[in-house]
Amino acid sequence: MALHAIDHNNIPYMVEGITTVEEQLNGDDSLTIELTDSPINKDVIKNITESWKFSGVEGNNDRTVYVVKRKAVSTIGKFKKLVINAIPLFNEVFNTTRLYNYYEGEFTADAVLSSLFNGSGFTYQLPPTFTSSKYIESYGDGQTKLEIFNNVLETFELEFKVNGNTVELSKYLVNRPDYIISDTINAANVQQEIDGFNFYTYAKGYADVTDGDPNSLAGISREYTHPLASVPGVGKKHAPPLRLSEETDPAKLEAALKTYVDNSLKVSITSDFISLRKQYPEAVPKKADEVMFVANNISYKQMVRIVGITTKRNHMGDIITQSVTYGDQPLAKRHKANVNFATQFINELVKGRRTISSTMLDSAISTATSLILNAKTQLDFTSSLGIVAKNPDNPQEMVVFNSAGLGISKNGGKTFRNAITGAGMVADVITSGTLNTQLVKIEGTTGAFVITGDTLTSVDVKNPDKKTVISAGNVSVWGGGFSAYRPSGVPWTVNGVPKNELVVQRIWFTSPGVSHTGQMFQSANTTPSSFEAAYFNHNGSKLTFTMAYTLAPNSASSSVYGFIRVREFGATGTPKEWMAQVLVKRGSIDYISESVDIGEPGYEERSFYLEFWIDPASAPSNTMAVRCNKIAQRG
Structure with a gap:
């Protein structure tokens, strides 16, 4: 195990x-x-x-x-x-240790990493040819090592992977393995996500400028326009200005601008990876792999880079399912990363490690003022009722917003009906139309019952893996969320697991030195010896059995230690095995019952030996006797 x-x-x-x-x-x-x-x-x-x-x-x-x-x-x-x-x-280790000394100056990546990894139990490797004109000007002062390490990655544009106790850093981690990923071979449930929330086709960049000075005083300024800006339906979409304060090379600013705009449209592909290691032993996805990805159903064929892998395994390390993300991170994970970055940014502002430039503040104040002045043309802020909005075509129709909530009126404000309060939205004010569940999600107070699109989902809030999904012409149940009862009321299936036992075929299969006395098999062997073999189609998740054992009357000792084992043979994957050491006593029959996890049913043929033997360290001239009272599949 x-x-x-x-x-x-x-x-x-x-x-x-x-x-x-x-x-x-x-x-x-x-x-x-x-x-x-x-x-x-x-x-x-x-x-x-x-x-x-x-x-x-x-x-x-x-x-x-x-x-x-x-x-x-x-x-x-x-x-x-x-x-x-x-x-x-x-x-x-890096998130729970801190550097309390404050370091100020111009520090290379190697200098910072050396102080971080000293005494950590880990070592680091920079590429032999690594060079950079950038520096970290200050670090420490109570920061965690992980915060400083992330700053090194961001400043010097590095990527890393952990290999044992060694952290390998590189400008661009890349592997070029000898396999492809295709929806006709080893990929399923392909999903493509395109995120255009921060998509730009034009940007201006500024370099060689002192922190706190406006962009107009920059020593270098450049601009970049993407070819898509000339497409009528797209046009010029302005990105926030790019500012590289310490950069003095115009070419590097131009390259950074192009990357900034070109990468603003985020595209990610996610698919289930079907492991076929017997047929394709080299097809093992790893982070930073660059492979050809072919998805015929969405007409996608491109060299992609693996940026995320989610793998579910059993306790033997065998893969159950595997999902791979290629290209950019999906939107949800980018959002989480952005929130984490924002939290760290605010913390550094509070501690005085970061400052906000005056140009940024002036722009924010100007934008907020403009929004308020524009709103005054549509809203009345002076009413004693609160903020009042009137339909210019029908003044009798009003909406009022105040501390009690949002109310609507059709008689010029004589009476109001609550639409939204602190307790939520009032459904009574929905006057007509159809709730399109492609756009609206309907759910219970705990999120256990949800209707969205053409699907009804019921989830156990204490165990999200336990759910039932009803869609057009199909009912799917996961995690044991299904129970059924016989007409008499006796349970047949409880939580997705059948209550009945499933047959296991058994035959005598004796090793040399094993004999049968009529009731039990016996042997004086001190090496594993089989007495039966069991065959079955894999229909249950557990193999349950009860064994009886004793020491033969003619044994020299009153008790010895012995072993009982159930061992799989002929398996295509990792064979299952269970073994127990037992105290075998003369004059009494003892029993051992066990339930062995043999994995989720795959309905394939499985075979097991039932074995026993005396502990070689025991005294000689002893004979152990066993029998299998029962063996079956359950669950």
């Missing part, structure tokens, strides 16, 4: 569960782990808390360590479920 939880004393514990890793190029990678109180987990998950660590997410060879930052506990029927959010150890 690959997935391990590591306590505060660095003691590892094997656990089983589902992991989801979100990777972003130069972004905040994160890990979500879902654990239930299975027999393997139950003694561990009750102790997991903040600052525990997890490793082995991608398999036995994965040495990436994640630190727990948040956990949430819920119940699924009689079982307990733990959802854990964790971040890479590098992010944790």
Whole structure:
């Protein structure tokens, strides 16, 4: 089992569960782990808390360590479920350590990074040919190392990836692997997102100018116009001026202007990645890969760069699903990044580390004044009722806005009906028309019941993975959100899991040295020895069984240790295995029952050996006897 939880004393514990890793190029990678109180987990998950660590997410060879930052506990029927959010150890270390000394001067990237990584447990690598005319003028004074590190990335236009304990930095991380991504081979559910909210076709740039001085005093000024500006339906869309205060090279300002405008239209492609490692072992997506992407359904064929990967795995590290983002980040993730940047910007303003230029303030004041003066031509700000808006074609129709809310009147203000109050919008004032659910979302107070577009969705607010979606001609249920009962009222399926047991075919399959006494198989072997083989189509998620065991009467000892194992063979992927060490006693028959997670049903054929043997460290002349009382699939 690959997935391990590591306590505060660095003691590892094997656990089983589902992991989801979100990777972003130069972004905040994160890990979500879902654990239930299975027999393997139950003694561990009750102790997991903040600052525990997890490793082995991608398999036995994965040495990436994640630190727990948040956990949430819920119940699924009689079982307990733990959802854990964790971040890479590098992010944790750099976000929880600070530089208290204040450094002021002209510092190169290497100088700043050297002070950041000193004593951190991590090392860094800059490209051998890295040069830059830029400097960081000040840092420290209580800033976290992560804040300073992000400033280095922004100032020197660097990207990074963490490889073990080494942080590799580059001007432009790029891999050119030998595979393509196509919706006819290894991509599904392709989505293209085009964000034109900050799309510009024209910009002016200023360089060699002192902070605080207006742009008109800049030593260098340039402008750039995109070819799309000549298209009648597009035209000139002015971007905010680009200001590179310390730049003295006109060519670099021109290049920066072109990049600034050309990249203002954000295009991202997201798709599910179908892992075909047996057929295409080299087709393993990694951040910064540049590959040919072909999506025939949307007529898209272009060399793209992988900027984000979301991967769901089981506890063995086997991939369950994988989603890849190519090009720019999707709008929602850019918005989150922008909010984080804005928060940091405001904090630096409060601490006096940043200033706002007078030209920026003058522009904001002018714009606000213009908006207010324009509004006065449509609104009455002097009424005792509040802000009053009258229909110029019919003065009897009025809208009033005051501290009580928004009211509407059809009789010149004699009576009003509330339209919007502090409690929300009043549906009674909607006079006619059809609510177009392509434009409007209807939802309950908790968000558990939503109608949008042509789809009705019901979600368990305590477990968002548990939901039911009804669309035209189709009902889909996830996360066990389905129960059905027989006419007698006895449950047939509860929370998506059938209550009945599924057949498992068994045959005698004895190793040398194993015999049958009529009731039990017995052997004095000290190496794994099979006594039965089980065959079945994979229709359930659990393999349940009960074994009986004892020490034969002619044994030399009164008790010895032995082993019982259920081992898969003939598997195409990683074989499942369960093993227990038991104390075998002469004169009494003991029992062990277990339920082994064999993964979500795929309806393929599965095969398992049932094995037993005596601990080689035990005294000689002992014979262990076992039998399988029951074996079945459930769930």
